[in-house]
Amino acid sequence: MMVMGIFCGSSAGSDTAFIDAARVTGKALAQAGIAIVYGGGRVGLMGAVADAALAQGGKVIGVMPRLLADQELSHPGLTTLHVVENMHERKAKMAQIADGFIAMPGGPGTLEEIFEQWTWAQLGIHDKPCAFLNVNGYFDPLKTMNETMVCQGFMKQPYADMLTFSDSIEDILRVFATYTPPHKWTPAFRQVG
Template identity: 65%
Template sequence: MQNHNAMQNQNAKALKSVCIFCGSSPGRDPTYLETAVATGQALAKAGVTIVYGGGKVGLMGAVADAALAAGGRVVGVIPRALVEREIGHTGLSQLHIVETMHERKTMMAELSDGFIALPGGAGTLEELFEEWTWAQLGIHQKPCGLLNVKDYFAPLIAMVERMVAEGFMITAYAEMLIIETKVEALLRRFATYQPPPRKWLRTDVAAKP
């Protein structure tokens, strides 16, 4: 029990930065914007550095502005071609301007101890799914989570359950995706996250011909 508690404490201390994936639009319901603000404030209060896509509009900007106003540290990563299109945030603690989307995602991953998706579009899902897939493959051992505002991700959660039911994903990998409605709850679960054995090394995964 002591060793387990020590491991939990070590993981909790290691959570110094979290990458936020979310929309560059605010969404139609004010609840999305309110949640983005609350998320930025909560992460700043917890002393967690926010890493995100570097824009100042939509939910992206709301998270960043709220964290900065609360005294938090916010690091943005944005491709040069999107600085004007996504209106790059010039008031961040640090802004990295890179050349490609691949560089953007690589740097965001390297700077982060975990990944949280708020509501957003295709880009938000693509970014989260890459990190979740890489976690399954053992490329990293960082937690991935959904902040399920207004049950926004219900169809996605149902699709993940369908993947398991149809034999395209084992339950352990589905459960890697941590789902909560409050960022504080996500952080608590992130702090004690233990990844399952990475894909293809599990003894219960049948070998493919």
């Protein structure tokens, strides 16, 4: 069974479109037979994704640091909950379990998690696809920054192209189904400047 890593806010955000998108995502993944691994929370977009998937009979795996689990922030209905010692272990466990990663609207923690997976993919540590579910243009500034990094010579175009930006979970799943990672250590990538 394919497992999708989801990074998203523990808050619902200021627009109901965010929570609606979280519910649509959880439902769509469960209906597609794709399991979810996420941070294990019961609130915000995290809780909405899990609730929607579970309501469809989907498999939902949570990975939560002990500190947060001890504060009773974990979702009570998960298929599996892994309690780990810290955030580093959480990210490593999610990376081990997931076959791909989708970031939904969230704060700095969401960005830090998806950036790490994207960086690891660039380095060839894994070959898993990464995407941004761009609800209401939330990630438009990041998409622009992605293009700026290429234009200013800090990233090669194939690494920018690794990312999918879409407001549709179905589109993201279609891209992931045919994803081929760039080859980091080929002659084209050894060029300087």
